[in-house]
Amino acid sequence: MRTLLKGGTVLSTTGGSLADVLVEDEKIVAVTAPGVFTTADTVLDASGKYVLPGGIDAHTHMEMPFGGTFSADTFETGTTAAAWGGTTTIIDFAVQAKGTSLVSTLDKWHEKADGNCAVDYGFHMIVSDVNDTTLKEMETCIDGGVSSFKMFMAYPGVFYSTDGEILRAMRKATETGSTIMMHAENGIAIDELVAQALGEGKTDPVQHGYTRPSALEGEATSRAITLARVTGAPLYIVHLSAAEALSAVAEARDGGRNVFAETCPQYLYLSIEDLARPGFEGAKYVASPPLREKKHQADLWRGLRTNDLSVVSTDHCPFCFKDQKELGRGDFSKIPNGMPGVEHRMDLLHQGVVAGEISLGRWVEACSTTPARMFGLYPRKGVIAPGSDADIVVYDPAARQTLSAETHHMAVDYSAYEGFEITGKVETVLSRGKVVVSPSGFSGGTGHGRFLSRDKCQYLN
Ligand SMILES: NC(=O)NCCC(=O)O
């Protein structure tokens, strides 16, 4: 089965050029000057459109247990929404509960995801219990295609690890060539600030932001970098939101360290003013780290331009406003942490191109090519080139759309970007050669997505 995408502007990390793309079954077999091939079983006219590698969202949480509930998207609904938004690979987090094993956790996440995904997927492993057994099990995870491990300096008593535990896991990462991903917020100090606020009767959602100041993200980021330096482990800072944390990452990178970071669209476009919306509305915007003051946004865009921020992921972790965010009415610390976004990352970052914040090449790099390299998927994913999986997005840069919960496909009852006017729209999406989204709608299937066994990070010095 051959599919020809004709007449589009094919994008890569260096920009775009007019080219045709020939797909045979699941793979790209040729990228040629326009008109070299004229026939195929299916010919898609991409004139006036961008043809780019499918998005890779390296940070999602489908069906994630948190605070007595589960994030609202299943692997089925979440990966379907991802496809609608031009994301053809997700890397989700398997979550080790304290006292359980990494191997059984991985099995559990396979049970949830296998056969239920509309696009390809991989896993990172959240390590919340560091001991001799789990350290050994990290090797089994790597053998099972999971080459990155997330740890938390936040959430004492739940996911939190001490510096000593982090050090031990980092040593293991150095030994095995795997990557430590870090949720870098000083959770011990934050818990004190939370207790103090609640003690003073301050219970509104905006307190979530006030009790997690950016300085405590900066401090934890610096500490994580120091621990990585001592152990030699590759370090990837997840969901970086604050200028102080970015400075620490930039300094480490200038020093030649294997330190990387991602940010998320919510930190580029939303702010603590959203957390401060009247009544309980701010609960929709509770995620950790919290939305920051607007002044941080310019730094984050600059970080994206300079590659101090290498990746944009969503940290998609949706909780419904009506019955889940509600758990924290009267006590902001009980609001489930997380926001929806897997469907909108490509569109939102395209606004950065439209506004002149980033180039077309940088859009592709931060949303697809770099995550592929960072998490051991390149060149199978992240590039339009012969031999790569035919994960392809045809994007209309001139189309207009308005984001809304009325029209999105995520299983959550609100949009964090309600009413956002977007220039550009996904027109057609191929996942391993199969058209899964087209102007006629969704034509994928939830058994289509395959588990991706990942190699180690492809950027290490
Ligand atoms: N970010 C967030 O608030 N929820 C998801 C879990 C995490 O990434 O820390």
Ligand SMILES: [Zn+2]
């Ligand atoms: Zn986190």
Ligand SMILES: [Zn+2]
């Ligand atoms: Zn997350």
